[in-house]
Amino acid sequence: MKPGYYFWSGDIAAAEGAIAAGCRFYAGYPITPSSEIAERMALRLPQEGGKFIEMEDEIGSIAAIIGASWTGKKVMTATAGPGISLMNENIGLAAMTEVPIVVINAMRGAPSTGLPTLIGQGDLMQAKWGSHGSYEIISLYPDSVQETFDLMIDAFNYAEKYRVPVMFLIDAMLAHMYEKIYVPPDDEIVRIERKRPTTPPEETLIYKADDDLIPPMPRIGEGYKIHASGLTHNEKGYPELTPQAQERLVKRLNDKIRKHAEEIWKVEEYKTDDADIIVVAMGSESRSVRLAVDLARREGIKAGMLRLITIWPFPYKFIEKYNVPYIVAEINYGQIYHKVREYTRDVELLPKMGGEIHKPDEVLRAIRRAVQ
């Protein structure tokens, strides 16, 4: 995309951000409010020498991008909560077989088909715990059209660097909202490529990790013997169904993210320095909270906002950093609230079941109550 200013929706910015990050393969099945991502990718990927496939369903979509990732491409799919529910089996497979993929979830009111065109934040826990088993993924969640574009670059870089699925969260409001966005010149975009084996095929164990706990990833078709199994496997990639192999593999899959958590954490600390009360918020909801914090400050209440941009791994050190009461404002009936509560006793939930974000005065009233 030519550098400059554009007027885009969150969905368009997500698609363009992915292309700018180097994504050249997309397989998906349209669903509101993510469909415009597919629409944009269908238009733009062929122009960039990439491939777009409209799949038969969400299960096919995620299977296709996992396969395409093994060919060395940067890959993505996008859906909404109902689609993630279908994809979760293969998200576990991608985590277990360490395949870099980016999955966008444009969150809408839920459970089930819920509120297709309206916002929800009910998939925050699902992003981390959707598939079975103990594994770590990375999840990012922007709050503006500009940040959607910028953060997509990070999403792909994380996926490639850590060989992990990245669950990129947006929400119905952000997906369909238009704002001004600046696209930087191509040479200012930093792209990270996955590590490749430096040894010839006959000397390479494809799941042997380096010191950073991340194994280099060969491309299919280059002579490396690739056995990628969802079964517990050894460094060769072959099933080894023992507690010892499980311990080695599953511990490493988790540790490769946990030990790099601080590099992955992104938060915005808005007026938190001198705050007496901090509201934790994410995505579109944080835009209401930001205004409420400003309004509270005008009344003399020292309020601040901790905006989680990295949702997973959970940036708990930022919660521990402040010794003040917290409010967690989220569009669900309590999810990140429970994570915050792990690190502080003094926390209150400001929930909303979905369909809209909190009005700024609803947040303001909660702030006033908390400091009384």
Place this chain on the structure above:
Amino acid sequence: MRIEIKFGGLGGQGIITAGYITAKAAAIYDGKESAFTQDYSAEARGGASTSEVIISDEKVTYPQVIKADYLVLMSQSAYRDYLDKLKEGGTLIIDEDLVKPDEKAENFKIYKIPATKFAEEIGNPIVANIIMLGFFTAITGVVSKDAMWKSIEERIPQRFLELNERAFLKGYEYGEKMKKM
């Protein structure tokens, strides 16, 4: 500075397009910040349709209308549904053949234009929303005339530009006249 604008009408009247054009004009051509959101029913035509534009000198926080400074309406049902979104002393802009205000609108500044009738006279009722935008631009001044036109120009297919330019100017000139009255 935070200016809130709400457009309301029926699917097919170009209510979403009007909001998009206005928000883009402010952000891209007037160099301000803006956010544009939309809401429409499942029907392609005839269902309720509304769009919201927030314009600000700084990054827009809450992206939707809290209390609108300007309410631009093109159907009676939109009048019924959205009038309470207009802030005290706010400005109500209506297609006078499609919206009949009652006593509830007494405390607002009201500007009326027969936009759909004008559009038919120009040759196509489809440009009624562009006439409304011309009218809105002249009345409110929240977006410059140049910016609004550039934004229209970019949104409308080339072959309809001449028609839309006539529509925009018709609305703008009518607005200039009404403002003086």
